Amino acid sequence: MGRGGANRPADVGAVKQRLRELGFAWLDEAATMDEATIVAIRLFQAIKNGLQRVEHPQNDGRIDPGGSTHRWLEALNAPRWQVMPRGGREAGFLNFELLDEADQHDYGTSWMAETIIAAGAAYRDAYLAVHPQAALLGTNDVSLPRGGNTPDHSTHETGLDCDCRLPRTDGTSGGISWNRPGTNQRHPLYDREAARAMLRALQQQPLWRRTLFNDPVLIAEGLCRAAPGHDDHIHFEIRPPAPVFG
Ligand SMILES: [Zn+2]
Structure with missing residues (x-):
């Protein structure tokens, strides 16, 4: 899901809720993918990738099931x-x-x-x-x-x-x-x-x-x-x- 993903409402709602819990509190509660959520996913990816800038090919705004971004969202020590x-x-x-x-x-x-x-x-x-x-x-x-x-x-x-x-x-x-x-x-x-x-x-x-x-x-x-x-x-x-x- 995310940029270029299927973006099923249940998945989108769950990811946005998790990001809000982690302090990305400006995301709304609608179960629809939007640009603000993609920007927040890219920021989250830059953090877990240890990058000082968001603009980088590794921060692609996409969450694949079982991939690194998905796993980091579920980690106990996910960045807030x-x-x-x-x-x-x-x-x-x-x-x-x-x-x-x-x-x-x-x-x-x-x-x-x-x-x-x-x-x-x-x-x-x-x-x-x-x-x-x-x-x-x-x-x-x-x-x-x-x-x-x-x-x-x-x-x-x-x-x-x-x-x-x-x-x-x-x-x-x-x-x-x-x-x-x-x-x-x-x-x-x-x-x-x-x-x-x-x-x-x-x-x-x-x-x-x-x-x-x-x-x-x-x-x-x-x-x-x-x-x-x-x-x-x-x-x-x-x-x-x-x-x-x-
Ligand atoms: Zn400095």
Whole structure:
């Protein structure tokens, strides 16, 4: 079913209901296939395929009986689409994107939400416990309310990418660059010790895939890799878990 499928009403109704349960709540209750449902199926496929963008031949909008998309819809750990967690000092992280009401990149997968919560706890226990004045792990953009293309990022379409603010030695965080423009001098407020602890906490997470950030010291330590546009924030990505069936 889906794009080019037979789309029997009973099948369509069941899939739409399951997608609504998983947080794709904008789908209606009619047992008819429509473009919004195909778009949601493609987003779901991009997530279970571990892709940062929806536009990809693997995300074909079609569900075959017993195929990968069908199985993932039935998995106990199927990805849910949800608002990202808020955090706070006790959590070790703080969601600055939720505080910014002018920007809507507040949504992502349950897999990302769980990763952020676990990374915040790891950073709190490993670093904040002994450096209580240090910055919290400051999460920022994930994805738009219904995922998909966003003009602000080349990826960030599928709730599998998250940006983080750079920690400062004054205990705040922000969009500072580790590097003063045009020089190789470290930014005077950039807190590399805290950033190192944050990257370690991210890298420890079971779904962590990679971190992009242009600090050459932390790159040399194997904690991140260089990418254009990643001087002033940390970008990390997660991968899908193996599906679990009841
Ligand atoms: Zn990013």
